[in-house]
Amino acid sequence: MRLLETIELTKNFFGLTALDKVNLHVNKGEIVGLIGPNGSGKTTLFNCATGVLPVTGGRVKFMGEDITGLKTHEIALKGLSRTFQIIRIFPKMTVMENMLLSIQQHQGERILSSIFRTPRIRRLEKEARERALKLLEFVNIDHLKDSLAGNLSFGQHKLLEFIMALMPDPEIVLLDEPAAAVNPTMIKKMMDHIVQLNKEGYTFFIIEHNMDVVMELCTRVVVLNYGEKIAEGKPEEIKNNDDVIEAYFGT
Numbered sequence: 001m002r003l004l005e006t007i008e009l010t011k012n013f014f015g016l017t018a019l020d021k022v023n024l025h026v027n028k029g030e031i032v033g034l035i036g037p038n039g040s041g042k043t044t045l046f047n048c049a050t051g052v053l054p055v056t057g058g059r060v061k062f063m064g065e066d067i068t069g070l071k072t073h074e075i076a077l078k079g080l081s082r083t084f085q086i087i088r089i090f091p092k093m094t095v096m097e098n099m100l101l102s103i104q105q106h107q108g109e110r111i112l113s114s115i116f117r118t119p120r121i122r123r124l125e126k127e128a129r130e131r132a133l134k135l136l137e138f139v140n141i142d143h144l145k146d147s148l149a150g151n152l153s154f155g156q157h158k159l160l161e162f163i164m165a166l167m168p169d170p171e172i173v174l175l176d177e178p179a180a181a182v183n184p185t186m187i188k189k190m191m192d193h194i195v196q197l198n199k200e201g202y203t204f205f206i207i208e209h210n211m212d213v214v215m216e217l218c219t220r221v222v223v224l225n226y227g228e229k230i231a232e233g234k235p236e237e238i239k240n241n242d243d244v245i246e247a248y249f250g251t
């Protein structure tokens with residue numbers, strides 16, 4: 001089943017065509033990699049798919065439904081979650097508070113700040129805390145739940161952002177460079193987590209420059225260059241594709 005699909009997706013920034021009629025899809029159960037040189041349009045594609053940026057042309061579909069032009073929280077509610085290339089957490093709040101905030105928009109209730117502590121709100125908060133704790137345990141940072149998020153190491157930040165994206169129990173998670181600037185031990189951990197979650201049924205769409213990560217993790221890879229899809233296939237096919245080699249190393 002196709003979870004996410006772009007059809008002739010196009011994005012112009014003034015004179016620049018950041019995405020040029022891109023057709024791609026991610027099936028349920030896959031770990032698809034999105035690669036390409038700097039500035040090739042990868043983050044822009046995530047932004048257009050998740051409603052962060054309006055598209056110039058083409059469509060985005062999620063589980064067969066046209067979601068083009070929907071707001072970010074409407075898209076998130078449908079089961080599409082993401083991380084950002086630049087970490088977005090609240091440093092002055094605790095790790096647990098960040099986890100709880102990440103789910104608010106999905107539940108459509110202001111759990112933390114609600115004045116009316118109805119039984120329903122209390123139950124939702126309890127469930128959210130339990131899920132947050134389970135995820136923190138999953139990536140082994142549960143001992144940091146009451147620390148200020150600003151005090152975490154860079155690698156721990158990345159893990160926190162990763163599990164924040166998992167809080168609403170999405171169908172698909174879009175990760176924008178989960179391994180960037182992360183040390184090898186942490187990269188290995190992150191990869192193990194992704195593999196395990198994939199076995200549990202989560203689908204991933206991952207932007208990543210680290211080719212070892214892409215080659216080992218991804219079941220399929222899509223390559224962008226100057227906003228155009230130039231290749232698509234199994235990791236080993238992509239590695240030996242002349243157009244891809246040219247895009248990365250050509251002059």
Ligand SMILES: Nc1ncnc2c1ncn2[C@@H]1O[C@H](COP(=O)(O)OP(=O)(O)OP(=O)(O)O)[C@@H](O)[C@H]1O
Nearest residue numbers: 013016018036037038039040041042043044045085
């Ligand atoms: N908000 C914006 N306004 C204007 N131009 C933008 C904007 N966002 C991206 N661009 C431009 O669109 C092109 C694609 O950028 P994008 O960030 O999608 O690339 P990328 O493939 O994610 O690159 P990187 O690997 O460096 O993260 C670049 O030329 C970039 O400068």
Ligand SMILES: [Mg+2]
Nearest residue numbers: 042043044085
């Ligand atoms: Mg990017």
